[in-house]
Amino acid sequence: QKEVEQNSGPLSVPEGAIASLNCTYSDRVSQSFFWYRQYSGKSPELIMSIYSNGDKEDGRFTAQLNKASQYVSLLIRDSQPSDSATYLCAVNDRDSSYKLIFGSGTRLLVRP
Amino acid sequence: DAMVIQNPRYQVTQFGKPVTLSCSQTLNHNVMYWYQQKSSQAPKLLFHYYDKDFNNEADTPDNFQSRRPNTSFCFLDIRSPGLGDAAMYLCATRRQYSTDTQYFGPGTRLTVL
Numbered sequence: 001q002k003e004v005e006q007n008s009g010p011l012s013v014p015e016g017a018i019a020s021l022n023c024t025y026s027d028r029v030s031q032s033f034f035w036y037r038q039y040s041g042k043s044p045e046l047i048m049s050i051y052s053n054g055d056k057e058d059g060r061f062t063a064q065l066n067k068a069s070q071y072v073s074l075l076i077r078d079s080q081p082s083d084s085a086t087y088l089c090a091v092n093d094r095d096s097s098y099k100l101i102f103g104s105g106t107r108l109l110v111r112p
Numbered sequence: 113d114a115m116v117i118q119n120p121r122y123q124v125t126q127f128g129k130p131v132t133l134s135c136s137q138t139l140n141h142n143v144m145y146w147y148q149q150k151s152s153q154a155p156k157l158l159f160h161y162y163d164k165d166f167n168n169e170a171d172t173p174d175n176f177q178s179r180r181p182n183t184s185f186c187f188l189d190i191r192s193p194g195l196g197d198a199a200m201y202l203c204a205t206r207r208q209y210s211t212d213t214q215y216f217g218p219g220t221r222l223t224v225l
Contacts, residue, residue: 008152032210043202043216044155051211088154092210098143098162100214102154 002027004091006103014111019076021106023089026070032092033065033072034100039085047087048074079110115139116217118203124223125193133188133220135203144186145214146178147202155202161186162208190222198224 003026013019021035032051036044048063050056050072056063062075072091076083086105093099117136125131135144143162147155159168161180175197177189190197203217 004154034214036216041200041221043200043219045216046213049211049213090214096167098160098167098206098208098210099157104152104154 004101004103006106009107010109012109013079019079021074021087024071025091029094030091034090035074036088037085081110081112084110118217118220122221126225128192131190135186136184137205141205142208143206145204146188149200193224
């Protein structure tokens with residue numbers, strides 16, 4: 001059973017702080033990793049994708065991948081109340097290149 | 113500018129009354145997906161198409177059917193909705209490869225009375 005695990009939260013941080021969201025996955029040979037943001041009642045939207053070990057930065061967002069430890073994380077710098085949402089980690093299913101395996105998401109709350 | 117469009121955005125149906133949800137895309141992507149998402153849960157894949165090739169998930173109930181008449185359109189049919197089928201239904205598309213982004217539509221919120 002391939003799994004993607006996330007802490008459900010809520011993760012509460014003050015405005016301006018760094019929010020750190022973590023995700024672990026069970027399939028060692030997974031190659032593609034995605035972070036989606038989902039506001040309540042809305043559909044997921046892609047924040048970051050990462051495919052190789054190390055860090056990938058895009059504005060206030062940094063994705064970090066460590067394949068040896070099978071974890072991927074998302075850092076949000078200078079957190080804003082508008083960042084309050086559920087963040088879904090998704091990993092490509094190696095048995096079907098078309099399918100993503102989603103974690104159940106971490107709810108982030110940024111306090112003004 | 114909408115790339116993945118779902119209609120209707122909100123659907124109310126009665127227990128056992130068939131319902132059809134639609135999805136269209138302007139991206140010309142090969143792959144189209146239907147997910148079911150309930151509150152505080154991960155999106156659950158029901159089925160997907162690669163072009164016209166249909167792929168059903170093993171645990172998708174027979175009550176759920178799908179059609180993809182052309183590249184742009186895909187439909188989800190729920191033959192006899194039960195109370196447990198109330199959820200957000202998400203359509204998504206993806207070009208082809210594992211590194212390609214999967215784009216979601218805005219979703220259809222289904223209520224079953």
